[in-house]
Amino acid sequence: MPQSFHHIGLFIRKDDPILENAVVKVSQFLSSHATSVVINEPLPFLPELAVLSVSDFPQQCDLTIAIGGDGTILSASRALAGTDLPLVGINVGRLGFLADVTLDELEQQLDQILTGHYREDSRYLMQATINGSSDPIGCAMNDVVIHASQSLHMVEFETSINGRFLNSQRADGVLVATPTGSTAYAMSAGGPILDIDLDALVLASVCPHTLSNRPLVIAADSVVDITLSDNNIANCLVTCDGRPGHLLQPGDTVRIERYPKTITLLHLESHDHYSILRAKLEWGRKLT
């Protein structure tokens, strides 16, 4: 059931291009519409904002507002995964898949969200673990990619799904993507679009050597094991959502599986994912 929100955590990435204007605008709006506001990074131009680590947001906030675009939403989602704190995104750049509140209509749109007029959108994340460790090396909302640390080096690997051998391959890399990630790197690698609420993952190879290789769509609760061949001479990495990767050794097995908890994004009631797809993929235009 929709709720209203009073205790707001602002989430930004400090290495973002200038978003001063956006943060000030959001902060001003919240000063009269929220009971408390904290932010995850100190900002010299907003010294009055209390700073709080995002890991402490769940204790003091009932809503996180991420300012900055899809990459910022991905960061916030990974940071908040495992908590029940919902998340809404303010889009400060071009049209995004995840953040649909715009600066132009900020007051009206944020007011709708804060007063309980929103749609919930539950997204799942993946986690990657190495060689049976109980400690994941990271989690990903878009994709986990395994690849040579230097580009143009081939990776040789075997894939199993739920313990059953699928195939062995040589490729520039291999990725597992969520529906959220299916319109990101996976799409450049030739993967299909997964409907945003589909309970599935896509497994795709990047520049595969085998010409009959095709992307494979599997159930979201599948356990994917990628085992590097002992023949790999190049260093390999596993990378979650494009962040700096984790080094792998020949023979290592990376297990990719659903993260136990979801993250809840809030959208405007008018939000329509297909409309965003049409706009971002320019489906409105035709060749001839």
Place this chain on the structure above:
Amino acid sequence: MPQSFHHIGLFIRKDDPILENAVVKVSQFLSSHATSVVINEPLPFLPELAVLSVSDFPQQCDLTIAIGGDGTILSASRALAGTDLPLVGINVGRLGFLADVTLDELEQQLDQILTGHYREDSRYLMQATINGSSDPIGCAMNDVVIHASQSLHMVEFETSINGRFLNSQRADGVLVATPTGSTAYAMSAGGPILDIDLDALVLASVCPHTLSNRPLVIAADSVVDITLSDNNIANCLVTCDGRPGHLLQPGDTVRIERYPKTITLLHLESHDHYSILRAKLEWGRKLT
């Protein structure tokens, strides 16, 4: 729980290339391993076999054995959809995705199935209806394709999923395929492989005019509406599993959705779908 089978219905397609040898071999085996045997088509070389319409199989049989390959299994599945009668396939040609009992090991393999040593594989079908009719024009285990009746004519259409507008397009055709069909025509059209037990459908265009068009994977319980533009000058057809199509008029809407009941295929306990994928798609080989 696995059961054993005693009352067998044999299913063949009478327009199949010569399968006399296979039917005789199966029939001889069953003469000493089954209580009753019927067949859906009279065969001059097996006059002693009782003939029974496949629609009456459920009253007299506890197992259908389809002899002839994947196309025959598709026919039998459509005919038996909506009943509880399980189905096993005897493969008389090259390796198939659906029929895994082989003539070479017929006695041993059929004995396993009849005595309850099998794996169940539940597959769903789709149905297509026109303009809100309550009477489907047909059902499909592989795919429903909408296309111009003459090839090289473009189709212009709009697609909605669960009542939400997805896009409008011009293409040679558009298809919705099940996981079973994802390795058939949908794959030639550039679609991904859907894991065989994934609860999903793939929606793909054939030779789309929009270059940013990509296959879309949707939940299996989605309702897909394809509405032909009034601008279409060519006659259009909707075709289920490649059988002769049903003529459409400009402005018609074809609804494609899951058929209410599944069909149960029986496989040998050693059956491994990934192994068949590797063999059929030749994943074992590499370019260089």
Place this chain on the structure above:
Amino acid sequence: MPQSFHHIGLFIRKDDPILENAVVKVSQFLSSHATSVVINEPLPFLPELAVLSVSDFPQQCDLTIAIGGDGTILSASRALAGTDLPLVGINVGRLGFLADVTLDELEQQLDQILTGHYREDSRYLMQATINGSSDPIGCAMNDVVIHASQSLHMVEFETSINGRFLNSQRADGVLVATPTGSTAYAMSAGGPILDIDLDALVLASVCPHTLSNRPLVIAADSVVDITLSDNNIANCLVTCDGRPGHLLQPGDTVRIERYPKTITLLHLESHDHYSILRAKLEWGRKLT
């Protein structure tokens, strides 16, 4: 060396959507800028225009002006192939690859062309012949396609290039396209773009069954022989530039080769094919 033009043949397709406004505008301009004007079809609203069959244009005209878009230019090019008469296109609809004079700037742009300020663009066509006949069944500026007469029927065929066996295949169809045609149907079928002045053809299959099939780019003077298998049960057609096809029999061989003469298109001096590619293929936009 650029020349100026005084005797104009107007070329239209009478089944075109209303282009009355465009023809009147062109005709008015020419009444004071040309010595003589003829048209290939009588128009009730322009009774004063002399009508002349396009096949007689070369005797009376030094320039053909085609009004109507890329399809009209293709028609005019096929009609004029084998003559030395140059051709310029007036684009009455959306941006075209072939016709770059626009109605908005008609006077200024046509004046440039007529006074010798243009760029020549020599395009070649292909011809198709059946079973060694000396009489081509047609010529094509975009593509020759071989396909089943009914859609969704597979074609089985063998391909040879310059008498050397390339492969045998099963597919929905097979096409050979010129650089001009490489951005038309061939592109929907997955073919590459051929640079517009490249001396090459692309051979591509439509929905091939063999997953490792790839488009093949061959020299423009190659002789391509497509032989239909005797196994084809569906009727097959060979189609030039999408016009009504020519019926084929099982076992027939279609020879596709360069037409002996080229056609000369005239463009504005500012014409830039890459700029049209960027606009038509929307390369200006990016996914994220």
Place this chain on the structure above:
Amino acid sequence: MPQSFHHIGLFIRKDDPILENAVVKVSQFLSSHATSVVINEPLPFLPELAVLSVSDFPQQCDLTIAIGGDGTILSASRALAGTDLPLVGINVGRLGFLADVTLDELEQQLDQILTGHYREDSRYLMQATINGSSDPIGCAMNDVVIHASQSLHMVEFETSINGRFLNSQRADGVLVATPTGSTAYAMSAGGPILDIDLDALVLASVCPHTLSNRPLVIAADSVVDITLSDNNIANCLVTCDGRPGHLLQPGDTVRIERYPKTITLLHLESHDHYSILRAKLEWGRKLT
């Protein structure tokens, strides 16, 4: 006109997996069929063979025999480019595109070559230069690739062909490949096959962000300029035939163009490139 050969230079790569057996076999054959034999690397097990730098081969040899597979032929071709010395390859591993003499039929096949029964196959190479330098950084027989030095980092760049702007893009990388290279990395990146004697290059992006990006085939004498955007934060490399790359700075322009001289490969008279394509790409097999 075919000639016979008497002065042989053997070319090996010393980091090749064990090819002792092959070199001994070739050496034994030549001891009675050639006037003089040299090798580019000292081999402990063949101390009697005179060692000569490959750059001196043209002074003393009339034929180079490369032992080791396609990669070895690529190395030898780059080393000999610019000389008139022809090259034949002994294939010691699996079927190659370039080396067609096999160990099994070594004596008979080499004898044919040495006595003038061969087919000449002239291949061109490309060279890459940076920022207008007169000194190429390297030459390539397969492909020149520009990419981030670390994988998964995007490159932003502009492309011009013969000084005309084509487009700006973001991608994992961009490549230019010869017909020889069109079946190597370019094919994994989605490029078409260029007929082996076609006078053309293919320009293709690796994992492009723009969904309407397509490979472009251009004339072999085209000059391709790739200019890195000043926005690139990752280090970029230009790589010829997959060897260690040359570091680029933001704003750098890489010019890729045909190398002035060709290399002549010798093949058996029975050599058929299409037959190799069919075998390597497994065109003989079909999906269903």
